[in-house]
Amino acid sequence: MRVHSYTAEDDRVARAIAEYCLARLSMDVPLDQTLTPQELLAQTGQTVLPEGLGGDEALRLWAEVLGPACLSVDHQRYLSFIPNAPTKAACYFDMLVAASNVYGGSWLEGSGAVHAENQALRWIADLAGMPAEAGGTFVQGGTIGNLSALVAAREAALARRGTRPLRWAVCVTGETHSSVKHALRVVMDADVVEVPGDARGRMTGSALRSTVEALDETVRDGIFAVVATAGSTNLGIVDDIAGIGEVAREHHWWLHVDGAYGGAGLAAESVRGLFAGVELADSFIVDPHKWLFAPFDACALLYREPALGRAAHTQHADYLDPVTVESDWNPSDFAIQLTRRARGLPFWFSLAAYGTDAYRDAVEQTLIVTRATADLIKRSDHLRLLVEPDLSVLVLERIGWTPADYDAWSAKLLADQIAFVTPTKHNGQVCTRFAIVNPRTTVADLEMIIDSMR
Numbered sequence: 001m002r003v004h005s006y007t008a009e010d011d012r013v014a015r016a017i018a019e020y021c022l023a024r025l026s027m028d029v030p031l032d033q034t035l036t037p038q039e040l041l042a043q044t045g046q047t048v049l050p051e052g053l054g055g056d057e058a059l060r061l062w063a064e065v066l067g068p069a070c071l072s073v074d075h076q077r078y079l080s081f082i083p084n085a086p087t088k089a090a091c092y093f094d095m096l097v098a099a100s101n102v103y104g105g106s107w108l109e110g111s112g113a114v115h116a117e118n119q120a121l122r123w124i125a126d127l128a129g130m131p132a133e134a135g136g137t138f139v140q141g142g143t144i145g146n147l148s149a150l151v152a153a154r155e156a157a158l159a160r161r162g163t164r165p166l167r168w169a170v171c172v173t174g175e176t177h178s179s180v181k182h183a184l185r186v187v188m189d190a191d192v193v194e195v196p197g198d199a200r201g202r203m204t205g206s207a208l209r210s211t212v213e214a215l216d217e218t219v220r221d222g223i224f225a226v227v228a229t230a231g232s233t234n235l236g237i238v239d240d241i242a243g244i245g246e247v248a249r250e251h252h253w254w255l256h257v258d259g260a261y262g263g264a265g266l267a268a269e270s271v272r273g274l275f276a277g278v279e280l281a282d283s284f285i286v287d288p289h290k291w292l293f294a295p296f297d298a299c300a301l302l303y304r305e306p307a308l309g310r311a312a313h314t315q316h317a318d319y320l321d322p323v324t325v326e327s328d329w330n331p332s333d334f335a336i337q338l339t340r341r342a343r344g345l346p347f348w349f350s351l352a353a354y355g356t357d358a359y360r361d362a363v364e365q366t367l368i369v370t371r372a373t374a375d376l377i378k379r380s381d382h383l384r385l386l387v388e389p390d391l392s393v394l395v396l397e398r399i400g401w402t403p404a405d406y407d408a409w410s411a412k413l414l415a416d417q418i419a420f421v422t423p424t425k426h427n428g429q430v431c432t433r434f435a436i437v438n439p440r441t442t443v444a445d446l447e448m449i450i451d452s453m454r
């Protein structure tokens with residue numbers, strides 16, 4: 001069969017791809033541009049054909065058309081959403097993971113990979129002060145991590161109380177990530193109890209307590225968890241995890257800490273204190289593909305009591321049960337997944353190769369740049385810093401600009417290949433934000449962007 005032989009053509013194309021990868025890893029990447037479906041079709045034509053294009057032509061199309069039509073999220077002036085800035089080691093090891101095609105769902109099939117992933121998870125669990133028994137798995141992203149944790153929380157509540165309430169409910173704030181609210185409303189059909197945030201959108205223990213005390217008893221009865229955000233996406237603010245955790249303990253609610261973006265801050269001494277109380281978490285997530293320098297896609301999902309994750313997520317089937325032994329550490333048992341690539345391996349390799357001190361320093365570097373830029377903004381007559389940063393997100397207003405001005409400025413920055421910075425909203429007002437997770441981003445980079453707003 002042509003597709004499973006390894007011919008001279010395969011060898012040539014494989015080497016060309018390896019060359020392409022090495023060049024991409026060592027170059028200063030361009031930002032690149034989004035194209036429309038029509039523009040892409042005009043350049044590629046139909047690529048999936050009965051006779052095949054041949055590897056050389058398919059690779060040419062990637063290198064000349066498709067690749068440049070994907071924004072480089074690892075560009076040092078890509079500051080929108082939450083960027084991604086993988087280490088070189090994590091990227092080149094990802095190539096090895098692909099070539100090895102490791103099955104990461106069970107210990108039986110992937111013990112070496114799962115062992116390595118678990119050591120990387122242990123580093124995170126230790127940073128969070130979770131107990132020695134804590135553990136979990138790497139899932140696709142924060143969305144699946146949050147959903148898997150909340151499903152485990154609900155199953156644990158059901159097992160404890162024995163009956164379902166009228167409606168299940170979870171306490172969140174306006175700044176809680178959309179993936180949590182989507183998981184609750186759409187996937188789990190559970191209600192959202194919104195706790196008002198403080199002036200910076202932060203959930204505090206006292207606001208949680210007073211919100212819940214004011215609820216109708218039937219609503220309160222259905223609460224099974226509270227989600228604390230350790231680094232809100234838009235503002236980078238960390239909730240009062242200790243205060244929230246105390247209220248959660250009193251009510252026997254599950255405390256889930258969503259550190260998808262900000263959890264990486266645990267590695268940095270200068271902000272560690274903001275996370276006080278994270279050690280109380282029943283579940284905790286952090287995305288290495290956000291601020292822990294791993295390529296897409298990887299979310300570390302940790303349970304204080306992994307048995308509760310397993311009770312919720314182990315799939316049973318005649319063909320699975322004889323091989324998925326409960327005493328084995330099967331990553332599939334801890335989340336909404338069965339087949340999985342060993343997606344934690346690039347992160348593990350990079351941690352193992354560079355050491356955790358390098359991670360600490362890299363996270364601190366982004367915080368240093370954030371603070372210096374916050375000072376720059378405060379000194380700029382044309383700008384106003386809207387929220388004092390906790391972590392590495394800056395939200396700012398260009399005084400006098402309309403939403404259309406932000407759009408035009410943002411589009412021009414990208415068209416000129418200077419930066420990718422998009423508008424956002426804060427308290428209903430259009431503004432912009434810089435999310436700084438790339439240690440290669442410099443204060444000079446940010447100065448250039450600030451100057452472009454004059």
Ligand SMILES: Cc1ncc(COP(=O)(O)O)c(C=O)c1O
Pocket residue numbers: 082140141142143144146177179229231232233258259260261262287299
């Ligand atoms: C706080 C927070 N939680 C969850 C998510 C969702 O993560 P993902 O996009 O990896 O699914 C994000 C994404 O930005 C986030 O910032």
